[in-house]
Every structure is written in structure tokens, then in C-alpha cells.
Amino acid sequence: MAVHGTVAAGFEGVCEEFASFLEREEHDPGAQLVVYRGGERVVDLWSAGVTAESLLAVFSSTKGAMALVAALLVQDGVLDLDRTVASYWPEFAGRGKDGITLREVLAHRAGLVGIDRGFTREELADDRRIAELLADQRPFWQPGQFFGYHGYVIGALVGEVIVRATGRTLQEWYEERIRAPYGLDLWLGLPESEEPRFLSTLPMLTTPEQQAELDAAPYSRFSLGGIAFNEHAPDAVELEEFVNARPVRAKGQASCGGIGSARGLAGMYAAAAFGLDGRAPLLEPNTAAEFARIHSAGTDLVSDSVKQFGLGFNTIAGSFASVAAGSFGHSGAAGSLAFADPRQGFAYAYTRRRYAYPGGAAPENAGLLWSVARALR
Incomplete structure (x- = not known):
């Protein structure tokens, strides 16, 4: 499969690892990879199934934008974690x-992972x-004694605190403080004008062995x-289909409704x-x-x-x-997968259009990150 894009001198090994991964794939995943060294973009790659400007569903990578808004408002003294x-x-x-406390919500310790009756599709978008x-x-x-992933709802909980404290939504703060000033292609509320660039998420493809593994671990829906x-x-609704619905993209649900590119995530x-x-x-x-922390x-x-969780963020x-x-x-x-590594001085973002087995950060991230680490050394 073809690799498109550029890398800076010294990062050729990242391109080689990206190409090697694509060669092993039977179907093009529609992948994008961007790395910044400090404030300089040194890797900007994509596969044949997308372009650099394609906008994809980033699911829970959205939570990074949510956490960054909260961090800025804490830093400003507007919010108090405790x-x-x-x-x-x-x-x-x-x-x-x-x-x-707000700290317990951000650390997934509130115990409010859903509601007894479940949300309708319309409610889950809002x-x-x-x-x-x-x-x-x-x-x-x-609350506070244990933790569990508040996958669909943490953005709503933090967002409501922000609305009550400031009179403005999390999405409005994100647009004003983060997205617009840097022209980032990462949206919490995708405008209609940007819809032509959006590529819907494609379903996971599994081998018979992988499907058997998924089927062998059923759990109660309750x-x-x-x-x-x-x-x-x-x-x-199946998670992989969630942001294929226009209302979710339009409202920018702050837990998993973000739409963007690797350029947008890494730039953030x-x-x-x-x-x-x-x-x-x-x-x-x-x-x-x-x-x-x-x-x-x-x-x-x-x-x-x-x-492991920090406050709103994964501890990568x-x-x-x-x-x-x-x-x-x-x-x-x-x-x-998207993050900043302050000690090693880089920011990383990887996106893909086709849902990866078994879910979460795709397995190829491990090899790609090793190639980045080698280039930095």
C-alpha cells in the first residue's frame, strides 16, 4: 500500500515502519501519522485510503481536548479540582x-458511568x-473509593461544571482557546461546511480466530x-457507528464525538x-x-x-x-492515539478510518512509537 507525505531528516525510520505496517495489512486502514519535535512538525504521513486533510472520528481521543480545556480553566483559577x-x-x-469533587470526576472515580435505563441515541449525542x-x-x-472508565459521559460531567462556573460550554471554550487560534483540524462540533472532508468509520475486520476470541468473552449488557x-x-448503538451520525458530529459530544485528523491532534x-x-x-x-500525574x-x-488515568488524560x-x-x-x-511527551520533547498522533482489532489504541502504535523514539535519539 502506498505511503504519502514527508518526514524530516533523521525520521526516515518512522516512514519505513509506517510502510512496513501497511504492507502487512490486507485492507487499507486509512491511517494518518503526525509527529512534532517541540513545535516543529517532523513526520506527516498517510496511507492511500485517506488524505492529510481527511477528517475522521477520533472517538475517545476527544477526551484529550476535554481535559485540556479543564486544565486551562484550572490554571486560570476558574475551576478548583478539589x-x-x-x-x-x-x-x-x-x-x-x-x-x-471535580478531581474525582476527571480521575474516573465518580461512579457515574451511565444511567439505569440507558440513554436514547438522541440523548447520547447531547x-x-x-x-x-x-x-x-x-x-x-x-465515589472516590474505586475507579472505572466513564467512557460516554465524562465530557458531559466536566462540561456541565464548566457551564455552571462560566456560563459557556466546554465546546465554546475549546473553539476560542484552542482550535481557532491554531487553526487545528480537530473539531468539537463539526460545521456543515467541513462535512465533505469527513470519512465515516469503517467496521472492524477480523480473522476467524479473532472473532472467536471476541465471541468467547461475552458479558451481561447490565x-x-x-x-x-x-x-x-x-x-x-454500536460504538463504531456512533459518530457516523451527523447529530453527534454537529454537537461535538465531548467524551467521544470529536472529528479530526492526525495533524489536528498532534498540533493540539x-x-x-x-x-x-x-x-x-x-x-x-x-x-x-x-x-x-x-x-x-x-x-x-x-x-x-x-x-491508569491522570486527570481526564490517559497516562500513556x-x-x-x-x-x-x-x-x-x-x-x-x-x-x-495522541499525546505529548514533555520529557522526550515530542507530540504524537495516529488515526485510522477502519476500526482496529481489538479496539482502543491500535496495535501498530507500539512499533510506530519505537521508531519515533529511535529517531529522537
């Missing part, structure tokens, strides 16, 4: 939620409606995992950690360190697997040995 959510949003206090329904929901575990991914709802993290276009980094070192580690009650170093401690970013269900 204030209770109810002190901003009084309706939230009922059903044992009065002591939950952060304000999600928040309204969660305000009347009892937690699924003692388990914590089923509730967190809304599989118990009467009109449940470069701006956050290193600065772009001669500007200072968006995040001060202390802010970046606090949001990257591990707040939740161990068994995630939703996925029943070992995970826990999943990839070539990534330094203190890195911050997020992965997405179709295979995307």
Missing part, C-alpha cells in the same frame, strides 16, 4: 453525590441532556461495562506542551504535571482490566515502554 461538583451544579448533589440525567442517578460504586457503553439501552498536543507559531505552551509545567491505577471496574507511559513518565494524552476506540 471543590465539589455540587458547589458548581447544585442539582447534582442528590443520591449520595454531594461529596464528589452533553447537556446527559448531564441532566446523571444528576438524578445514584453512583454505581462509592454489567458495569454494559451500562458504561450503553449496551443495556433499548435502542443501543504540541501547542499544549511546547507552543506553536512562536507562542508559549498552553499549559504551564506544573499544570501539565498535575493533570498527567497518575490518579487512578489498578483494576478498572468497567473494563475489569488494569489501567503505562501502555507503551517507549513513552516517558509524565506524558499525557488519550486513545480512541477505532485505533487512534
Whole structure:
């Protein structure tokens, strides 16, 4: 499969690894890969199934934009991590939620992974409606004592705190402070004018062995995992189809409704950690360190697997040995991965159009990251 794009001198090995991965693939994944060294873009590659300007669903990589908005407002003194959510949003206090702090929400410790009846498709596209329904929901575990991935709802919870504190939505803050100033191709609310560049997510392709593995591990749709991914709802939608619906893209659901490119994702993290276009980094070192610091580690009650979270961000170093401690970013269900590594001085973003087996950051990220690490050395 053809590789398109450019790499700076010294990063030829990244292009070779990207080409090697594509050669092993039977079907073009529609992949994009971008790396910044500090504020300089040094890798800009894509496969034949997309262009550099194609806009793809980035699923939970959206949470990185959500977390960055929260970090900026904490840095500004507008939000306080250790204030209770109810002190901003009084309706939230009922059903044992009065002591939950913003820090616990961002660390996936609130116990509010969904609602008892499940969300309708229309509700799941709308952060304000999600928040309204969660305000009347009892937690699924003692808040603060355990953690579990708030996959569909963390953006709505954080977003409602932001609305109550500032009178403006998370999406409005993102557009004004982050996307528009840098011209980033990462949207929380895709305008109609940009729709022609959007390429819908393609379904996962599996071998018989892979499908057997997926089928061998069924779980109840009423388990914590089923509730967190809304599989118990009467009109449940498959995650891979979620952002193929225009209302989700238009509203910019802040947990997993973002639309963008690898250029947009990598540019956001470069701006956050290193600065772009001669500007200072968006995040001060202390802010970046606090949001990257591990707040939740161990068994995630939703996925029943070992995970680590900072505040809103994944702690990427826990999943990839070539990534330094203190890195911050997020992965997405179709295979995307994007983050900043302040210690090694780079920002990375990988996206793909075809849903990757088995979900989450696609397996090829490991090899691509090793090639980046070698180039940096």
C-alpha cells in the first residue's frame, strides 16, 4: 500500500515502519501519522485510503481536548479540582453525590458511568441532556473509593461544571482557546461546511480466530461495562457507528464525538506542551504535571482490566515502554492515539478510518512509537 507525505531528516525510520505496517495489512486502514519535535512538525504521513486533510472520528481521543480545556480553566483559577461538583451544579448533589469533587470526576472515580435505563441515541449525542440525567442517578460504586472508565459521559460531567462556573460550554471554550487560534483540524462540533472532508468509520475486520476470541468473552449488557457503553439501552448503538451520525458530529459530544485528523491532534498536543507559531505552551509545567500525574491505577471496574488515568488524560507511559513518565494524552476506540511527551520533547498522533482489532489504541502504535523514539535519539 502506498505511503504519502514527508518526514524530516533523521525520521526516515518512522516512514519505513509506517510502510512496513501497511504492507502487512490486507485492507487499507486509512491511517494518518503526525509527529512534532517541540513545535516543529517532523513526520506527516498517510496511507492511500485517506488524505492529510481527511477528517475522521477520533472517538475517545476527544477526551484529550476535554481535559485540556479543564486544565486551562484550572490554571486560570476558574475551576478548583478539589471543590465539589455540587458547589458548581447544585442539582447534582442528590443520591449520595454531594461529596464528589471535580478531581474525582476527571480521575474516573465518580461512579457515574451511565444511567439505569440507558440513554436514547438522541440523548447520547447531547452533553447537556446527559448531564441532566446523571444528576438524578445514584453512583454505581462509592465515589472516590474505586475507579472505572466513564467512557460516554465524562465530557458531559466536566462540561456541565464548566457551564455552571462560566456560563459557556466546554465546546465554546475549546473553539476560542484552542482550535481557532491554531487553526487545528480537530473539531468539537463539526460545521456543515467541513462535512465533505469527513470519512465515516469503517467496521472492524477480523480473522476467524479473532472473532472467536471476541465471541468467547461475552458479558451481561447490565454489567458495569454494559451500562458504561450503553449496551443495556433499548435502542443501543454500536460504538463504531456512533459518530457516523451527523447529530453527534454537529454537537461535538465531548467524551467521544470529536472529528479530526492526525495533524489536528498532534498540533493540539504540541501547542499544549511546547507552543506553536512562536507562542508559549498552553499549559504551564506544573499544570501539565498535575493533570498527567497518575490518579487512578489498578483494576478498572468497567473494563475489569488494569489501567491508569491522570486527570481526564490517559497516562500513556503505562501502555507503551517507549513513552516517558509524565506524558499525557488519550486513545480512541477505532485505533487512534495522541499525546505529548514533555520529557522526550515530542507530540504524537495516529488515526485510522477502519476500526482496529481489538479496539482502543491500535496495535501498530507500539512499533510506530519505537521508531519515533529511535529517531529522537
